[in-house]
Amino acid sequence: MTIGKDHIIKSYDDELARLTGELVRMGELAVSQLEAAIDVVERRDERAAQHVVNNDDAIDHLEQEISHDVVRLLALRAPMASDLRNVFAALRIAADIERIGDYAANVAKRSIPLSMVAPVTATGGLAHLAELAAEEVRGVLAAYRDRDAERAYQVWKDDAQLDEAWTGYFRQLLTYMMEDPRNITPCTHLLFMAKNIERIGDHATNIAENVWFQVNGEPLDKQRKKSDRTSEPQVPGAGLGEPRK
Template structure:
């Protein structure tokens, strides 16, 4: 971004960007730690993630306050205006990612108290796809790289495909034994939360393209979530 003649203005814009990056770093860590706590069945670690969500909320309020102040006092134009408006959009998506990570941690607490009935490996692999998307999105924002943001936008379909596979697998376990229903239902919510985080990371990627190029994403977002139409065959003899 170009420098301005008023140094304080540059400092305010820089602070806004830094606050967004702090939110991004926090939610990226929260997602990774929530899924790790799920795999380790670590209720204490999961509870700590839930408690830290208030930090993300506070940072998002700071983004809103900074953006409104800049709009009111600086009357920004062109690139600066796109950055400030985009910051509000990004901040909201990142805050929602933090909420979903907190929800995953809450499910991990419940699941740690239930007998393990199914491997969480597929959910962990799905989460790694989303974590990579989120990391690349934040890198794209740090470097104002619209091409990298577009690459993230195009990868959302991979997350949907992974979610569909997890969805069908868990439904099969639920049909095989009624005792699996409660833990598998919690895991379904975890998987859906991860899928939604992927959607919000894609939203952020779209906003980065808007900030850098002044353009919204072209065409429909690639999507492959067919879970609402899933048909699972009952187990043999059922």
């Protein structure tokens, strides 16, 4: 008995739809992690912060499952052309979401020593950065789910807003540190946390580029405005980052 072509196509489509659903769920979990991290920063709750850090294992586990699903699809279906783009896009997007989860966990991890020093007014600025980053990630997840290249392109462009907000916050924190040396320790933690959030936006743009390629079969080669000016010579203290866990 032979399996009909229509059955094979439907079976592949079902598997791809399931894979897409898993990725969207993984992305939503990563955004929830970011929002939970900001919440524990504001509440100065060490125990809750550690809980957010520990929850990153769930995102890592989902990435492993998706990687296995991709390998199985490649082995069993041998996809070609646009189907192959769909499968490889899923693999790359999973890696970006995993990094988003890592950066959210890093924010929560930094909140623990931050809660041990006197609070500073500038802490509130993190929430605005996180809101912009979460909006980017949710927007690009919707673009991926709907195969909407134009929406992905809009997210890609909108990352300039997060860059601008990061630059402004960077300079604000430097001002706080110069005005009062007692602010140096908490503001240093805030700088690293803010940079992690800015990097989440960069991974959202990576996903947007993958969605564009997935839909159109060509790279997104437009010029994007970059508004992160923290590496310019007149701004001291550039090059902040957080090592991979």
